Amino acid sequence: MTARQSLFVGGSWVEPDGGHYEVIDPASEQTVGWAPEASRDQVLAAGAAAREAFGPWSRTPPEERAAMLGRAAGIIAGRLKEYAELARAETGATTGTARGMQVGVAAARFRRYARVEPAEWAIPPQINEAGPMGKAGVMGALAVRQPVGVVTCVTSYNNPWANPAGKVAPALAMGNTVVVKPAPQDPLSVYRMAQALEEAGVPPGVVNVVSGRSTGVGEAAVASPDVDMISFTGSTAVGQRIAEVCGRDMKRQLMELGGKGAALVFDDADLGSAVAGIGTTFSFYSGQICTAPTRVLAQRGVYDRLVEQLASYARWLKIGDPREPDTVVGPVISARHRDRVESYVELGRKEGAVVVTGGERPDLPSGFYVAPTLLADCTNDMRVVREEIFGPVVAVVPFDDEEEGIALANDTDYGLIDYVWSGDVARAFRVARRLRAGGVGVNTVGRNMEAPFGGFKKSGVGRDVGSYALHAYSEVQAIVWPG
Helix, strand or coil, X not given: CCCECCEEECCEEECCCCCEEEEECCCCCCEEEEEECCCHHHHHHHHHHHHHHHHHHHHCCXXXXXXXXXXXXXXXXXXHHHHHHHHHHHHCCCHHHHHHHHHHHHHHHHHHCCCCCCCEEEEEEEEECCCCCCCCXXXXXXXXXXXXXXXXXXCCCCCCCHHHHHHHHHHHHCCCEEEEECCCCCCHHHHHHHHHHHHHCCCCCCXXXXXXXXXXXXXXXXXXXXXXXXXXXXXXXXXXXXXXXXXXXXXXEEEECCCCCEXXXXXXXXXXXXXXXXXXXXXXXXXXXXXXXCEEEEEHHHHHHHHHHHHHHHHHCCECCCCCCCCCECCCCCHHHHHHHHHHHHHHHHHCCEEEECCCCCCCCCCCCCCCEXXXXXXXXXXXXXXXXXXXXXXXXXXXXXXXXXXXXXXCCCCCEEEEECCCXXXXXXXXXXXXXXXXXXXXXXCCCCCCECCCHHHEECCECCHHHHHHCEEEEEEEEEC
């Protein structure tokens, strides 16, 4: 689908010092294209180019920056079919998901940040009885949002369009410049995004993309002396290592890390709604999503029926070629990850969980497929309940009453998004406020794309999405004067 890809550094397409490596289609196991392997020097050159471009770009009027983002949105939307086919091939996502939730969302995010928002706020004057000079007076003040500087964006493999767009668009809108380090499994889509931005008129050095399979590429992109902030989406373990590096130089961080979302289902819940919501773990990105409700806490009065209906739902889903219009569950990203997910299912068996459905590799001619798997009779101390599996695996734990359900939900290292299903809306909101998670869905797994997104505990640091992303990619400056 694509030839040997070049790096994008300082406005130029540059041949990689480390050669190229294969990008594999998780469904067909065929070569999608050849991605560039950057050297450490090339990564540092990308940071230097972003540093040089920062001054002029940060002084560009916000309206001009917004216009560029709007043009990029139009280019991406106009090539939706082409870009989605590449995304499908790189990730194994179904065609509908690649078009709607990957490329379509990316275009929408660039369009969203093409809207100029105020970056200055007047602060009410304060009367000082005696200032530093010993004189009383009135002091005026202004709060100004300033760009952070150069931002390294390290993006996830599960969505190589929407995830980078959610970082790059608000960062550029605020006047930052960026170095994007895409996931090694599917970087080709991110280079297409860079091409769209180049066509939209982004100045040289404002956007740079460097890729590679070696850990040295990511380490250099994070440790570069030209970088002021790291925006990372990925595992908690990698996020912790990045945070250690950032701490040495006091670099800003925005971290979206792992999740093990609890879904509390009470006796009075609408089971159809709960099953459909929880069932997205089986189908949406084949469970490779940190927001998935993978840890189901079912009140005992509804436990048996919920397990039965979830099992039926999982068996009903079609697994297969993502290009087929009726396919619902595609492959996971790689053979290695498939093996990891399968090892967790086997671990669940050893821990005493009952494999109600799934647990066997689908009989397909090619591809890295995992059957939707439901584990019942789990306890909250099992590793399959406590650790992020990142695949189409759901574990169900029973509970007796509201207090126990809340306690089980909060007994976790993670806290990204939890869910509550109950016919008693007052109780659902009462429970939601007691959950230690950055977001809570009440009778839904849907999201409001202006609501803040981020996690408690080991699920991350900071918030983005909507206007909160503009705050995340800026520093607040106070300007004070005598009235």
